[in-house]
Amino acid sequence: MFFGRAIAAAAACGLIGTAAAGWAETHMKEEHNIETFDPTSFFSLHDSDGSQTWTKQDVLNLYGLLHSMDPTGERKTPIDEDTRERVVSRIMGLIDEDGDGVISLDEWRNFNARGGELPDFGLGPGHHGDVEYEYEIHHWLKYHAEDDSDESLTHPEDIEHEKLFHSIEDKAYVDQANNIPAKFRVQA
Incomplete structure (x- = not known):
């Protein structure tokens, strides 16, 4: 190389x-x-x-x-x-x-x-960011234009990301609802 x-x-x-x-x-x-x-x-x-x-x-x-x-x-x-x-x-x-x-x-x-090199532990390249950041730098910036519409997100990575994003969003909604003290919840 x-x-x-x-x-x-x-x-x-x-x-x-x-x-x-x-x-x-x-x-x-x-x-x-x-x-x-x-x-x-x-x-x-x-x-x-x-x-x-x-x-x-x-x-x-x-x-x-x-x-x-x-x-x-x-x-x-x-x-x-x-x-x-x-x-x-x-x-x-x-x-x-x-x-x-x-x-x-x-x-x-x-x-x-001394010529030291950081070892590769076989755990990947060291992703620092959250799901959104990593998706953006490893996929979006390589394959999409800034103004791409949701309809153009057809790559398997796009679909997987959307599923993951919605599952995280759904969990956050449930967690938020569970974080409301019982006395303030709407009683059915």
């Missing part, structure tokens, strides 16, 4: 960090539509609270594990707590040099300077 060779050459010249190939590069392309890999930018992009560290939550978010179900529908089985813990433990073990439970920017840079 030409892109991979170009990144490796740029890394060898010291223009960018060395951990360009692999899961992180795929993540940047598929989840952020960014064709280049820069370790510092990658770190900052995934530091969700701006603390200059990656916490357990940041690692889970990076790998798309904050949702028990994959918002794109690609992964059909829920992610259990053991899997989440295994991912966080492995990432912390690879990068957290001082064992304080967070990854600093310096630790991340050191990891990259």
Whole structure:
């Protein structure tokens, strides 16, 4: 792949960090539509609270594990707590040099300077968003115009998304109704 060779050459010249190939590069392309890999930018992009560290939550978010179900529908089985813990433990073990439970920017840079690469756990590219966001970036923006009508939504992904959206909407309606105290409900 030409892109991979170009990144490796740029890394060898010291223009960018060395951990360009692999899961992180795929993540940047598929989840952020960014064709280049820069370790510092990658770190900052995934530091969700701006603390200059990656916490357990940041690692889970990076790998798309904050949702028990994959918002794109690609992964059909829920992610259990053991899997989440295994991912966080492995990432912390690879990068957290001082064992304080967070990854600093310096630790991340050191990891990259050593040629470290984020492992692919086989859990997908790390979907960060909710169902709507993931549908929009992975399907709508690729196959539809901004002003497409509902009648033009005929792809299988469109139909599946509509079913999922309506089931979520229906559940929210039921949950909302159940959240009304009995004394305020209309009695039949």
